[in-house]
Amino acid sequence: MRNALAIAVRELEEKRFVLYAALAFAVLPFLIAVIPGINTRSRLDAIVTTSFILATGFTVGLAFITGTSFIGRDLSDGRMSFYFSRPVSSLSIWFGKLTAGILMIVGCFGFIIGPARLFAGQNWDRVFPATLGEATTYVLPAALGLFLIAHVIGTFARSRSHLIAFDFAAAVICGIAILLMARSLAIGLAFILIKWLGYFLLAALIVGMAGGGAWQLERGRTDRRRNHLALSQFLWGTMAAALLLTAAYVTWVVSVKLTDLGSGIRATASTSGPFAVITGKTRGRADYQSGFLLNTEDGSSTRIDGSAEWGVRYTRDGRSAVVPHMEGAFADVLIYRQGAKKPIDTGLTVAHGDFFVSDDGGRIATLSNQNILSVYDVAQKRSLASVLLPFSGFSQGFFVTPDVLRLYFVAAGGLKIAELDVRAPGVHETGLLASTNSVLFYTDPSAEHVLVRERRADGVTLNDARTGALITTLAHGTNVRTARYLRDGRIAFIDGPGSTAVLHILSPAGVPERDVPLGPARWTMIIGDDGTRGVLSADTGGGHQTLFAINLNRGVIERRESIGVWVPSGRWDIRPPIEPLREVFYSDAKGIQTWNPATGAKKMITGG
Amino acid sequence: MTENAIHISDLTVRYGRTMAVDHVALSMDRGSVYALVGRNGAGKSSLVRCLLGLQKPDLGSAALFGEDSWSRRPALMQRVGIVTEEADAPPEMSVAAIARFCSRLYAKWDQAGVESRLKTFGVPLKSRFGTLSKGQKKQVSLALALAISPELLVLDDPTLGLDVVARKSLFEEVIGDLADRGTTIFITTHDLAGVETFADRVGMMEHGLLMLDEEVDALKSRFRRIRFAAQPLAVDTAALRPTVMRSWGSGGEAVVSNYDDLAFERIRSASNIGAAEVEAMSLEEIFIAIAGGNDGGNS
Numbered sequence: 023m024r025n026a027l028a029i030a031v032r033e034l035e036e037k038r039f040v041l042y043a044a045l046a047f048a049v050l051p052f053l054i055a056v057i058p059g060i061n062t063r064s065r066l067d068a069i070v071t072t073s074f075i076l077a078t079g080f081t082v083g084l085a086f087i088t089g090t091s092f093i094g095r096d097l098s099d100g101r102m103s104f105y106f107s108r109p110v111s112s113l114s115i116w117f118g119k120l121t122a123g124i125l126m127i128v129g130c131f132g133f134i135i136g137p138a139r140l141f142a143g144q145n146w147d148r149v150f151p152a153t154l155g156e157a158t159t160y161v162l163p164a165a166l167g168l169f170l171i172a173h174v175i176g177t178f179a180r181s182r183s184h185l186i187a188f189d190f191a192a193a194v195i196c197g198i199a200i201l202l203m204a205r206s207l208a209i210g211l212a213f214i215l216i217k218w219l220g221y222f223l224l225a226a227l228i229v230g231m232a233g234g235g236a237w238q239l240e241r242g243r244t245d246r247r248r249n250h251l252a253l254s255q256f257l258w259g260t261m262a263a264a265l266l267l268t269a270a271y272v273t274w275v276v277s278v279k280l281t282d283l284g285s286g287i288r289a290t291a292s293t294s295g296p297f298a299v300i301t302g303k304t305r306g307r308a309d310y311q312s313g314f315l316l317n318t319e320d321g322s323s324t325r326i327d328g329s330a331e332w333g334v335r336y337t338r339d340g341r342s343a344v345v346p347h348m349e350g351a352f353a354d355v356l357i358y359r360q361g362a363k364k365p366i367d368t369g370l371t372v373a374h375g376d377f378f379v380s381d382d383g384g385r386i387a388t389l390s391n392q393n394i395l396s397v398y399d400v401a402q403k404r405s406l407a408s409v410l411l412p413f414s415g416f417s418q419g420f421f422v423t424p425d426v427l428r429l430y431f432v433a434a435g436g437l438k439i440a441e442l443d444v445r446a447p448g449v450h451e452t453g454l455l456a457s458t459n460s461v462l463f464y465t466d467p468s469a470e471h472v473l474v475r476e477r478r479a480d481g482v483t484l485n486d487a488r489t490g491a492l493i494t495t496l497a498h499g500t501n502v503r504t505a506r507y508l509r510d511g512r513i514a515f516i517d518g519p520g521s522t523a524v525l526h527i528l529s530p531a532g533v534p535e536r537d538v539p540l541g542p543a544r545w546t547m548i549i550g551d552d553g554t555r556g557v558l559s560a561d562t563g564g565g566h567q568t569l570f571a572i573n574l575n576r577g578v579i580e581r582r583e584s585i586g587v588w589v590p591s592g593r594w595d596i597r598p599p600i601e602p603l604r605e606v607f608y609s610d611a612k613g614i615q616t617w618n619p620a621t622g623a624k625k626m627i628t629g630g
Numbered sequence: 631m632t633e634n635a636i637h638i639s640d641l642t643v644r645y646g647r648t649m650a651v652d653h654v655a656l657s658m659d660r661g662s663v664y665a666l667v668g669r670n671g672a673g674k675s676s677l678v679r680c681l682l683g684l685q686k687p688d689l690g691s692a693a694l695f696g697e698d699s700w701s702r703r704p705a706l707m708q709r710v711g712i713v714t715e716e717a718d719a720p721p722e723m724s725v726a727a728i729a730r731f732c733s734r735l736y737a738k739w740d741q742a743g744v745e746s747r748l749k750t751f752g753v754p755l756k757s758r759f760g761t762l763s764k765g766q767k768k769q770v771s772l773a774l775a776l777a778i779s780p781e782l783l784v785l786d787d788p789t790l791g792l793d794v795v796a797r798k799s800l801f802e803e804v805i806g807d808l809a810d811r812g813t814t815i816f817i818t819t820h821d822l823a824g825v826e827t828f829a830d831r832v833g834m835m836e837h838g839l840l841m842l843d844e845e846v847d848a849l850k851s852r853f854r855r856i857r858f859a860a861q862p863l864a865v866d867t868a869a870l871r872p873t874v875m876r877s878w879g880s881g882g883e884a885v886v887s888n889y890d891d892l893a894f895e896r897i898r899s900a901s902n903i904g905a906a907e908v909e910a911m912s913l914e915e916i917f918i919a920i921a922g923g924n925d926g927g928n929s
Contacts, residue, residue, distance in 0.1 A: 024734075025734075025735055028731065028734040028735060032720075032723075032727075032731045035723075035727065036720055036722050036723060100716055100718065101718045101719075101720065102718075103684055103714050103718045104718040104719050104720065106682075106683070106684050106703070107682060107684070107707065107712040107714060107718075108707055108732065108735045108736075109704050109705065109706075109707035109708040109735055109736060109737075110704060110707075110735055111704045241686070243683075243684050243685060243686075244679065244684045244685065245684075245685055248685075248686070
């Protein structure tokens with residue numbers, strides 16, 4: 023310690039001219055401020071800004087120059103034996119020189135910025151956007167980091183050894199390994215985890231560089247090539263160990279199983295098919311969010327992106343799930359077919375969420391940021407049509423048939439309706455769904471008629487789906503909550519005040535068939551039907567939701583199931599599914615479960 | 631403790647494919663003076679660096695006072711004064727600052743002695759080290775090395791850059807004096823004439839090998855130059871081994887490495903070689919004879 027201090031003092035004495043230069047730089051902003059042309063009001067700004075720029079530039083430059091020379095130059099000039107022929111340890115030499123370098127960098131920064139800081143007083147924060155504390159938070163650690171990096175570069179470069187090729191390769195390998203790990207975690211939206219692992223690797227790098235300096239002098243002493251070798255061994259050894267630990271942890275993090283999911287669980291399920299996407303976090307994995315595509319038919323689960331829950335689409339026939347796989351800002355579109363072991367890579371890249379699929383998943387339409395709508399045939403892997411949408415405000419779209427897309431645009435007076443036929447490319451306006459508010463709509467299975475609900479107007483109307491023309495008003499002023507078509511074309515909607523919610527079942531033409539009182543329910547959702555029974559989810563108070571299985575033909579509630587929270591299914595649906603509803607997903611304190619409305623059977627998916 | 635001041639065992643240093651020091655072994659008693667000689671590139675400096683713990687040998691070991699010099703370097707340096715081949719102090723520092731800095735590192739330091747020696751050498755204390763001549767730098771290094779009253783003084787080519795007067799002063803007044811007072815000295819040099827008067831033992835390195843390691847007196851007693859008045863030369867090589875043979879005037883000259891008066895008289899009487907003159911040789915002459923012989927100088 024005493025020797026390290028003696029060496030530090032000696033090094034500082036030798037480089038005292040640098041401190042003199044820093045003092046000169048401290049005076050410079052005050053001289054600049056009195057240059058004619060700078061008015062009195064701007065002088066303080068000039069002093070503060072100039073001193074900060076000078077301090078930053080001087081400190082960063084000094085860090086680099088000192089870093090490359092404080093060991094490397096003594097080695098290359100053959101002057102390291104001055105220390106090694108004295109009774110001082112390698113550690114004392116290293117830490118003495120290191121301490122001197124750090125003190126010089128920190129001191130020079132302080133010397134240059136200090137007078138301006140004192141002069142500015144309370145006005146410092148006004149003049150400069152960052153406070154001194156915040157500025158030093160970034161500038162000084164960056165300068166000290168650069169100092170160590172420059173030392174490594176200096177040692178490597180001055181040794182004039184072929185070993186530098188190995189160092190370059192090692193640095194590239196480390197960089198690639200870090201990128202790969204960060205990428206696999208980013209897919210799971212684990213940005214906090216990436217930050218902490220980044221800190222860990224940064225700490226390892228600092229240990230590798232600082233410890234490597236001590237190690238190089240202990241092993242290499244006066245020989246510059248042996249110094250290089252020892253530093254290389256220590257630095258890359260440390261980094262390799264840290265990367266192996268990180269890789270082992272990351273491997274464990276990403277190897278999560280569906281049953282491990284424990285918190286932050288989100289899920290969507292196909293209304294009629296066996297697919298569900300479940301995402302969530304697990305213990306010990308910080309904010310890493312893993313995603314699974316579950317096939318309830320065979321119980322298998324496939325790992326997908328942790329964010330896939332927001333972008334997944336289920337086909338109307340229930341046989342496919344179309345899942346975006348994030349690649350940077352865009353996503354590759356993969357199709358998971360029922361019964362197929364591997365997904366189909368469509369080769370399509372989309373902005374997150376801006377795509378929709380045909381009933382059987384055979385065609386996909388994408389909308390680019392430039393408002394270009396393209397329709398692709400998945401099997402042929404080719405574009406069928408690509409048009410620049412003539413209207414702005416795209417709202418919704420769906421395949422009426424594999425060849426025809428119906429598109430809705432937000433326009434003055436309501437939703438503009440248009441169609442694109444891939445056989446005769448071009449977008450043709452077909453009508454307008456007149457509305458003064460944003461509307462929710464749901465078409466019948468053939469997409470000829472549409473149920474329309476205005477968000478802020480209490481009612482539901484039956485309209486022509488192609489022209490938007492009003493056919494009839496089904497309810498008005500009855501506190502309508504939800505409305506949708508059943509698979510057989512009948513209409514179902516729920517209205518009534520919170521204490522007396524009622525399910526109304528109507529014929530396809532809108533003629534009332536029967537009403538089913540549901541009892542107290544504040545929020546309701548018609549999930550779907552299996553041909554015999556319709557399934558509803560309702561907020562029945564007390565923080566609980568209840569699933570109802572209602573016999574549509576007899577108009578009676580067959581079964582109720584109190585659940586935690588219903589897992590949304592058919593979120594993007596605007597047409598009833600082709601296949602009957604099989605199971606309803608819900609989550610409670612135990613995890614994700616399914617409920618069979620026909621039998622009342624429940625099955626645990628996660629947790630338990 | 632009776633261990634050797636220096637003990638080198640099987641010391642090997644390689645630089646790539648070049649063998650700088652080739653399995654060298656040597657020992658040196660306390661209180662003696664060892665002169666290691668050899669041409670440039672013979673491996674002397676590599677050996678000294680290993681000896682001082684500045685470089686790790688690829689094979690073998692070097693010990694000072696019975697302790698491994700690589701692993702125990704910091705402690706050993708309290709007892710060893712060093713004058714390196716190239717002056718290594720920071721050029722920006724003044725001589726006084728260097729002395730002040732060094733004084734903080736040693737348990738024992740004779741500042742007055744440093745100043746006195748520097749005054750004797752004529753080196754101003756305020757001078758920056760970088761502005762000194764090569765000889766002055768050596769003198770500063772020597773003054774610093776002697777400030778700790780070292781048990782062992784290691785001098786790596788200390789006369790390099792010194793003028794004749796300074797060289798003579800160094801050898802006779804400084805090193806000779808230290809040797810007389812029993813300081814153990816290990817010196818590498820080209821200046822064999824300088825060390826001849828006080829070196830107890832001499833080693834000679836060539837191509838990394840220690841070709842010779844012998845007491846100076848013994849070495850000098852077995853080497854002789856024999857000059858013959860007439861040609862041809864006829865030396866019984868079984869009795870006297872000639873290292874060098876060559877023509878000299880109208881006669882011939884041989885350097886023998888195993889001279890023995892009786893053997894010589896026997897040869898002279900048995901062979902018809904006529905008048906012959908036997909001369910003792912200096913260390914320098916012996917070195918030249920050996921080095922020349924190894925270069926294929928036999929004729």
